[in-house]
Amino acid sequence: MSNPLVSHIYTADPSAHVFNNKLYIYPSHDRETTITFNDNGDQYDMADYHVLSMDTITSPVTDHGVVLRNQDVPWVSKQLWAPDAATKNGKFYLFFPARDHKGIFRIGVAVSASPEGPFAPQDNYIQGTYSIDPAVFVDEEAGGEAYLYVGGIWGGQLQCWVEGKEGDEKDEGEWVDGDEGGVDGRKKRLIFDESMSGPQEPAGEGVRALCPRVAMLSDDLLSLASSVKEVVILAPETGEPLLADDHERRFFEAAWVHRYNGTYYFSYSTGDTHFLAYATGDSPWGPFTYRGRILDPVLGWTTHHSIVEFQGKWYLFYHDCELSQGVDHLRSVKVREIVYDDEGAIHLAAAQDP
Numbered sequence: 001m002s003n004p005l006v007s008h009i010y011t012a013d014p015s016a017h018v019f020n021n022k023l024y025i026y027p028s029h030d031r032e033t034t035i036t037f038n039d040n041g042d043q044y045d046m047a048d049y050h051v052l053s054m055d056t057i058t059s060p061v062t063d064h065g066v067v068l069r070n071q072d073v074p075w076v077s078k079q080l081w082a083p084d085a086a087t088k089n090g091k092f093y094l095f096f097p098a099r100d101h102k103g104i105f106r107i108g109v110a111v112s113a114s115p116e117g118p119f120a121p122q123d124n125y126i127q128g129t130y131s132i133d134p135a136v137f138v139d140e141e142a143g144g145e146a147y148l149y150v151g152g153i154w155g156g157q158l159q160c161w162v163e164g165k166e167g168d169e170k171d172e173g174e175w176v177d178g179d180e181g182g183v184d185g186r187k188k189r190l191i192f193d194e195s196m197s198g199p200q201e202p203a204g205e206g207v208r209a210l211c212p213r214v215a216m217l218s219d220d221l222l223s224l225a226s227s228v229k230e231v232v233i234l235a236p237e238t239g240e241p242l243l244a245d246d247h248e249r250r251f252f253e254a255a256w257v258h259r260y261n262g263t264y265y266f267s268y269s270t271g272d273t274h275f276l277a278y279a280t281g282d283s284p285w286g287p288f289t290y291r292g293r294i295l296d297p298v299l300g301w302t303t304h305h306s307i308v309e310f311q312g313k314w315y316l317f318y319h320d321c322e323l324s325q326g327v328d329h330l331r332s333v334k335v336r337e338i339v340y341d342d343e344g345a346i347h348l349a350a351a352q353d354p
Protein backbone atom coordinates (compact mmCIF):
# COMPACT_ATOMS: atom_id res chain seq x y z
CA MET A 1 0.00 0.00 0.00
CA SER A 2 1.25 3.48 -0.76
CA ASN A 3 -0.05 6.68 0.79
CA PRO A 4 -1.30 8.65 -1.05
CA LEU A 5 -2.99 5.90 -3.05
CA VAL A 6 -2.28 7.64 -6.35
CA SER A 7 -0.09 10.58 -7.28
CA HIS A 8 -0.70 10.95 -11.05
CA ILE A 9 -3.91 12.91 -10.32
CA TYR A 10 -5.23 14.72 -7.25
CA THR A 11 -8.08 12.88 -5.51
CA ALA A 12 -10.27 13.74 -2.50
CA ASP A 13 -13.45 12.85 -0.59
CA PRO A 14 -12.95 9.07 -0.98
CA SER A 15 -16.05 6.88 -0.80
CA ALA A 16 -14.82 3.29 -0.51
CA HIS A 17 -17.00 0.24 -1.13
CA VAL A 18 -16.48 -3.47 -1.63
CA PHE A 19 -18.20 -4.59 -4.82
CA ASN A 20 -17.66 -8.09 -6.27
CA ASN A 21 -14.98 -8.76 -3.58
CA LYS A 22 -12.87 -5.85 -4.80
CA LEU A 23 -12.32 -2.47 -3.17
CA TYR A 24 -13.57 0.47 -5.22
CA ILE A 25 -12.91 4.10 -4.35
CA TYR A 26 -15.10 6.89 -5.71
CA PRO A 27 -13.21 10.15 -5.08
CA SER A 28 -13.52 13.75 -6.18
CA HIS A 29 -10.98 14.62 -8.89
CA ASP A 30 -9.24 17.84 -7.80
CA ARG A 31 -7.66 20.05 -10.44
CA GLU A 32 -5.55 23.19 -10.72
CA THR A 33 -7.46 26.44 -10.96
CA THR A 34 -6.79 30.17 -10.96
CA ILE A 35 -9.82 30.79 -8.74
CA THR A 36 -8.54 32.28 -5.49
CA PHE A 37 -9.36 30.62 -2.19
CA ASN A 38 -12.59 31.73 -0.53
CA ASP A 39 -14.89 30.40 2.19
CA ASN A 40 -17.53 29.55 -0.39
CA GLY A 41 -15.31 26.81 -1.82
CA ASP A 42 -15.27 28.24 -5.37
CA GLN A 43 -11.71 26.95 -5.81
CA TYR A 44 -13.02 23.37 -5.62
CA ASP A 45 -13.88 23.51 -9.31
CA MET A 46 -13.87 19.86 -10.26
CA ALA A 47 -15.15 18.76 -13.67
CA ASP A 48 -15.11 14.95 -13.78
CA TYR A 49 -14.85 11.75 -11.76
CA HIS A 50 -12.44 8.81 -11.89
CA VAL A 51 -12.90 5.41 -10.22
CA LEU A 52 -10.02 3.67 -8.43
CA SER A 53 -9.85 0.00 -7.42
CA MET A 54 -7.64 -2.40 -5.48
CA ASP A 55 -7.66 -6.22 -5.26
CA THR A 56 -6.21 -6.13 -1.74
CA ILE A 57 -5.27 -3.24 0.55
CA THR A 58 -1.62 -3.65 -0.49
CA SER A 59 -2.26 -4.13 -4.21
CA PRO A 60 -1.40 -1.57 -6.86
CA VAL A 61 -4.23 0.90 -7.42
CA THR A 62 -5.99 0.84 -10.80
CA ASP A 63 -7.35 4.12 -12.17
CA HIS A 64 -10.33 3.26 -14.39
CA GLY A 65 -10.21 6.70 -15.98
CA VAL A 66 -12.93 9.30 -16.45
CA VAL A 67 -16.37 7.83 -15.67
CA LEU A 68 -18.53 10.99 -15.72
CA ARG A 69 -17.93 14.58 -16.88
CA ASN A 70 -19.91 17.71 -16.00
CA GLN A 71 -20.66 18.46 -19.66
CA ASP A 72 -22.46 15.10 -19.89
CA VAL A 73 -25.03 16.06 -17.25
CA PRO A 74 -27.79 18.36 -18.59
CA TRP A 75 -28.71 19.92 -15.23
CA VAL A 76 -25.12 20.64 -14.07
CA SER A 77 -23.36 23.98 -14.40
CA LYS A 78 -20.17 23.30 -12.38
CA GLN A 79 -18.41 21.86 -9.33
CA LEU A 80 -18.63 18.08 -9.20
CA TRP A 81 -18.03 17.65 -5.47
CA ALA A 82 -17.80 14.61 -3.20
CA PRO A 83 -19.53 11.56 -4.74
CA ASP A 84 -20.65 8.20 -3.42
CA ALA A 85 -21.66 4.90 -5.02
CA ALA A 86 -24.05 2.06 -4.30
CA THR A 87 -25.25 -1.14 -5.91
CA LYS A 88 -28.72 -2.65 -6.09
CA ASN A 89 -30.42 -5.19 -8.37
CA GLY A 90 -27.18 -5.76 -10.29
CA LYS A 91 -26.66 -2.10 -11.24
CA PHE A 92 -24.17 0.45 -9.93
CA TYR A 93 -25.08 4.01 -9.07
CA LEU A 94 -22.86 7.08 -8.75
CA PHE A 95 -24.40 9.82 -6.60
CA PHE A 96 -22.87 13.26 -6.96
CA PRO A 97 -23.47 16.88 -5.91
CA ALA A 98 -23.10 19.76 -8.34
CA ARG A 99 -24.45 23.26 -8.92
CA ASP A 100 -27.46 23.47 -11.21
CA HIS A 101 -27.91 26.29 -13.72
CA LYS A 102 -29.18 28.59 -10.94
CA GLY A 103 -25.99 27.96 -8.93
CA ILE A 104 -27.82 25.78 -6.37
CA PHE A 105 -26.23 22.52 -5.24
CA ARG A 106 -28.37 19.45 -5.94
CA ILE A 107 -27.74 15.71 -5.87
CA GLY A 108 -27.63 13.74 -9.12
CA VAL A 109 -27.33 10.07 -9.94
CA ALA A 110 -25.76 8.17 -12.83
CA VAL A 111 -26.04 4.46 -13.61
CA SER A 112 -23.69 1.77 -14.90
CA ALA A 113 -23.66 -2.00 -15.40
CA SER A 114 -20.18 -2.06 -13.84
CA PRO A 115 -18.66 -0.61 -10.65
CA GLU A 116 -15.89 0.73 -12.89
CA GLY A 117 -18.29 2.85 -14.93
CA PRO A 118 -18.71 4.75 -17.19
CA PHE A 119 -21.88 6.10 -15.59
CA ALA A 120 -24.85 7.42 -17.58
CA PRO A 121 -26.47 10.38 -15.81
CA GLN A 122 -30.18 10.96 -15.33
CA ASP A 123 -31.41 14.07 -17.15
CA ASN A 124 -32.36 15.89 -13.95
CA TYR A 125 -31.21 15.91 -10.33
CA ILE A 126 -33.04 13.79 -7.75
CA GLN A 127 -36.16 15.81 -7.00
CA GLY A 128 -36.33 17.03 -3.41
CA THR A 129 -32.55 17.00 -2.89
CA TYR A 130 -30.39 19.97 -2.00
CA SER A 131 -26.91 20.74 -0.60
CA ILE A 132 -23.87 18.46 -1.03
CA ASP A 133 -21.96 15.32 -0.04
CA PRO A 134 -24.34 12.45 -0.78
CA ALA A 135 -23.65 9.27 1.17
CA VAL A 136 -25.76 6.22 0.41
CA PHE A 137 -26.07 3.51 3.04
CA VAL A 138 -27.68 0.23 1.98
CA ASP A 139 -28.77 -1.56 5.14
CA GLU A 140 -27.96 -5.08 3.91
CA GLU A 141 -28.45 -6.63 7.35
CA ALA A 142 -31.96 -5.17 7.75
CA GLY A 143 -33.88 -5.66 4.52
CA GLY A 144 -31.62 -3.85 2.06
CA GLU A 145 -33.29 -0.42 2.26
CA ALA A 146 -31.12 2.40 0.87
CA TYR A 147 -30.77 5.73 2.67
CA LEU A 148 -29.39 8.95 1.15
CA TYR A 149 -27.62 11.30 3.58
CA VAL A 150 -26.73 14.82 2.42
CA GLY A 151 -25.62 18.16 3.74
CA GLY A 152 -22.81 20.65 4.05
CA ILE A 153 -22.76 24.18 5.41
CA TRP A 154 -21.07 27.35 4.02
CA GLY A 155 -20.01 26.32 0.44
CA GLY A 156 -22.42 23.39 0.69
CA GLN A 157 -25.35 25.83 1.09
CA LEU A 158 -27.26 23.96 3.83
CA GLN A 159 -27.62 27.27 5.73
CA CYS A 160 -29.21 28.84 2.63
CA TRP A 161 -32.34 26.66 2.97
CA VAL A 162 -34.48 28.68 5.36
CA GLU A 163 -38.09 28.25 6.36
CA GLY A 164 -40.51 29.83 3.89
CA LYS A 165 -42.75 32.58 5.22
CA GLU A 166 -46.40 33.45 4.58
CA GLY A 167 -46.69 34.92 1.10
CA ASP A 168 -43.81 32.95 -0.42
CA GLU A 169 -44.78 31.03 -3.51
CA LYS A 170 -46.32 27.80 -2.21
CA ASP A 171 -45.06 25.63 -5.07
CA GLU A 172 -41.39 26.57 -4.65
CA GLY A 173 -38.80 25.25 -2.30
CA GLU A 174 -37.95 21.93 -0.73
CA TRP A 175 -39.03 20.21 2.45
CA VAL A 176 -37.64 18.92 5.68
CA ASP A 177 -39.70 16.82 8.01
CA GLY A 178 -39.00 16.92 11.73
CA ASP A 179 -41.41 14.15 12.65
CA GLU A 180 -38.83 11.43 13.42
CA GLY A 181 -36.80 13.08 16.13
CA GLY A 182 -36.18 16.29 14.16
CA VAL A 183 -35.13 19.32 16.16
CA ASP A 184 -38.58 20.87 16.47
CA GLY A 185 -40.83 18.05 15.26
CA ARG A 186 -42.42 20.01 12.40
CA LYS A 187 -42.55 19.57 8.65
CA LYS A 188 -41.14 22.77 7.13
CA ARG A 189 -41.07 24.16 3.62
CA LEU A 190 -37.64 25.56 2.86
CA ILE A 191 -36.75 28.20 0.32
CA PHE A 192 -33.28 28.99 -0.99
CA ASP A 193 -32.00 32.30 0.44
CA GLU A 194 -29.05 33.43 -1.69
CA SER A 195 -28.11 36.05 0.92
CA MET A 196 -27.11 33.22 3.29
CA SER A 197 -24.32 32.06 0.90
CA GLY A 198 -20.76 32.06 2.19
CA PRO A 199 -19.46 31.61 5.73
CA GLN A 200 -22.69 32.02 7.70
CA GLU A 201 -24.50 29.61 9.99
CA PRO A 202 -26.75 29.69 13.04
CA ALA A 203 -25.06 30.98 16.22
CA GLY A 204 -25.89 32.17 19.71
CA GLU A 205 -26.70 30.82 23.14
CA GLY A 206 -29.02 27.82 23.03
CA VAL A 207 -29.32 27.87 19.22
CA ARG A 208 -29.25 24.37 17.77
CA ALA A 209 -26.80 23.33 15.05
CA LEU A 210 -28.00 22.70 11.53
CA CYS A 211 -28.72 19.04 10.90
CA PRO A 212 -27.66 16.93 7.92
CA ARG A 213 -30.57 15.32 6.07
CA VAL A 214 -31.65 11.77 5.26
CA ALA A 215 -34.29 10.20 3.05
CA MET A 216 -35.01 6.66 1.96
CA LEU A 217 -34.33 5.92 -1.71
CA SER A 218 -36.70 4.13 -4.08
CA ASP A 219 -35.92 0.53 -5.04
CA ASP A 220 -34.29 1.69 -8.30
CA LEU A 221 -32.22 4.26 -6.34
CA LEU A 222 -33.26 7.03 -8.74
CA SER A 223 -35.67 8.98 -6.53
CA LEU A 224 -36.59 9.67 -2.93
CA ALA A 225 -39.09 7.26 -1.38
CA SER A 226 -39.70 9.21 1.84
CA SER A 227 -39.79 12.76 3.08
CA VAL A 228 -36.43 14.40 3.84
CA LYS A 229 -35.71 14.30 7.56
CA GLU A 230 -33.21 15.92 9.90
CA VAL A 231 -30.38 13.72 11.21
CA VAL A 232 -30.17 14.79 14.83
CA ILE A 233 -26.83 14.48 16.66
CA LEU A 234 -27.23 14.55 20.43
CA ALA A 235 -24.71 15.75 23.02
CA PRO A 236 -24.08 12.79 25.37
CA GLU A 237 -23.97 15.02 28.46
CA THR A 238 -27.43 16.55 27.89
CA GLY A 239 -29.23 14.16 25.54
CA GLU A 240 -30.18 17.32 23.58
CA PRO A 241 -29.21 18.22 19.98
CA LEU A 242 -25.71 19.67 19.56
CA LEU A 243 -25.61 23.46 19.65
CA ALA A 244 -24.58 25.67 16.74
CA ASP A 245 -21.69 27.29 18.64
CA ASP A 246 -20.18 23.87 19.41
CA HIS A 247 -17.87 24.01 16.40
CA GLU A 248 -15.66 21.18 17.71
CA ARG A 249 -18.59 18.73 17.51
CA ARG A 250 -21.33 20.11 15.27
CA PHE A 251 -21.92 18.65 11.79
CA PHE A 252 -20.36 20.61 8.92
CA GLU A 253 -20.17 18.22 5.90
CA ALA A 254 -18.96 14.78 4.71
CA ALA A 255 -21.62 12.45 6.13
CA TRP A 256 -20.88 8.73 6.12
CA VAL A 257 -22.89 5.87 7.65
CA HIS A 258 -21.77 2.34 8.36
CA ARG A 259 -22.93 -0.45 10.62
CA TYR A 260 -20.75 -2.35 13.06
CA ASN A 261 -22.01 -4.99 15.53
CA GLY A 262 -25.63 -3.92 15.01
CA THR A 263 -24.91 -0.24 15.78
CA TYR A 264 -25.22 2.54 13.18
CA TYR A 265 -22.25 4.91 12.99
CA PHE A 266 -22.77 8.41 11.57
CA SER A 267 -19.40 10.07 10.90
CA TYR A 268 -18.71 13.55 9.54
CA SER A 269 -16.39 16.54 9.28
CA THR A 270 -16.60 19.41 11.76
CA GLY A 271 -15.47 21.81 9.01
CA ASP A 272 -13.77 24.88 10.44
CA THR A 273 -12.39 22.86 13.39
CA HIS A 274 -11.18 20.19 10.93
CA PHE A 275 -11.99 17.00 12.86
CA LEU A 276 -13.49 13.77 11.60
CA ALA A 277 -16.03 12.93 14.29
CA TYR A 278 -18.62 10.21 14.84
CA ALA A 279 -21.85 9.51 16.62
CA THR A 280 -23.77 6.25 17.10
CA GLY A 281 -27.41 5.21 17.18
CA ASP A 282 -29.90 2.38 16.87
CA SER A 283 -31.53 3.41 13.59
CA PRO A 284 -30.31 4.71 10.22
CA TRP A 285 -32.71 7.65 10.75
CA GLY A 286 -30.93 8.63 13.94
CA PRO A 287 -30.83 10.23 16.39
CA PHE A 288 -27.12 9.62 16.87
CA THR A 289 -25.21 10.42 20.05
CA TYR A 290 -21.80 12.07 19.69
CA ARG A 291 -18.98 9.65 20.59
CA GLY A 292 -15.68 11.31 19.71
CA ARG A 293 -13.09 11.98 17.03
CA ILE A 294 -11.71 9.59 14.44
CA LEU A 295 -9.03 11.81 12.91
CA ASP A 296 -7.29 15.01 14.01
CA PRO A 297 -6.86 17.86 11.50
CA VAL A 298 -4.84 16.98 8.42
CA LEU A 299 -2.78 19.33 6.22
CA GLY A 300 -5.36 21.32 4.23
CA TRP A 301 -8.69 22.96 5.12
CA THR A 302 -11.07 20.12 4.34
CA THR A 303 -11.25 16.65 5.81
CA HIS A 304 -13.53 13.95 4.37
CA HIS A 305 -13.59 10.20 4.65
CA SER A 306 -15.30 6.85 4.38
CA ILE A 307 -15.18 3.71 6.53
CA VAL A 308 -15.33 0.22 5.04
CA GLU A 309 -14.68 -3.40 6.01
CA PHE A 310 -12.46 -5.17 3.50
CA GLN A 311 -11.03 -8.68 3.76
CA GLY A 312 -11.60 -8.87 7.51
CA LYS A 313 -10.23 -5.48 8.55
CA TRP A 314 -11.74 -2.01 8.83
CA TYR A 315 -10.28 1.00 7.04
CA LEU A 316 -10.59 4.77 7.12
CA PHE A 317 -10.13 6.39 3.71
CA TYR A 318 -9.43 10.12 3.96
CA HIS A 319 -7.48 12.86 2.20
CA ASP A 320 -4.85 15.48 2.92
CA CYS A 321 -2.76 18.02 1.02
CA GLU A 322 0.75 16.69 1.63
CA LEU A 323 1.37 15.84 -2.03
CA SER A 324 0.50 19.40 -3.11
CA GLN A 325 2.45 20.78 -0.14
CA GLY A 326 -0.60 22.35 1.44
CA VAL A 327 -2.68 23.61 -1.50
CA ASP A 328 -6.19 23.29 -0.04
CA HIS A 329 -7.96 22.32 -3.25
CA LEU A 330 -5.31 19.81 -4.40
CA ARG A 331 -5.84 16.82 -2.17
CA SER A 332 -4.80 13.16 -2.19
CA VAL A 333 -6.56 10.08 -0.88
CA LYS A 334 -4.93 7.97 1.83
CA VAL A 335 -5.94 4.99 3.96
CA ARG A 336 -5.43 3.95 7.61
CA GLU A 337 -6.63 0.83 9.37
CA ILE A 338 -9.07 1.41 12.24
CA VAL A 339 -10.07 -0.82 15.15
CA TYR A 340 -13.01 -0.88 17.57
CA ASP A 341 -12.64 -1.31 21.33
CA ASP A 342 -15.03 -3.30 23.54
CA GLU A 343 -17.39 -0.30 23.79
CA GLY A 344 -17.47 0.07 20.01
CA ALA A 345 -15.32 3.21 20.06
CA ILE A 346 -13.23 3.79 16.93
CA HIS A 347 -9.43 4.12 17.13
CA LEU A 348 -6.76 4.43 14.47
CA ALA A 349 -4.76 1.20 14.42
CA ALA A 350 -1.36 1.62 16.02
CA ALA A 351 0.59 0.35 13.03
CA GLN A 352 0.21 2.52 9.94
CA ASP A 353 0.92 -0.36 7.61
CA PRO A 354 -2.16 -2.59 7.36
Ligand code: FUB
Nearest residue numbers: 044081082253254302304
Ligand atom coordinates in the same frame (compact mmCIF):
# COMPACT_ATOMS: atom_id res chain seq x y z
O1 FUB B 1 -14.46 18.40 -2.46
C1 FUB B 1 -15.31 19.50 -2.32
C2 FUB B 1 -15.83 19.59 -0.93
O2 FUB B 1 -14.75 19.69 -0.01
C3 FUB B 1 -16.57 18.36 -0.46
O3 FUB B 1 -17.85 18.25 -0.99
C4 FUB B 1 -16.50 18.58 1.00
O4 FUB B 1 -16.88 17.50 1.79
C5 FUB B 1 -15.05 18.97 1.18
O5 FUB B 1 -14.21 17.86 1.25
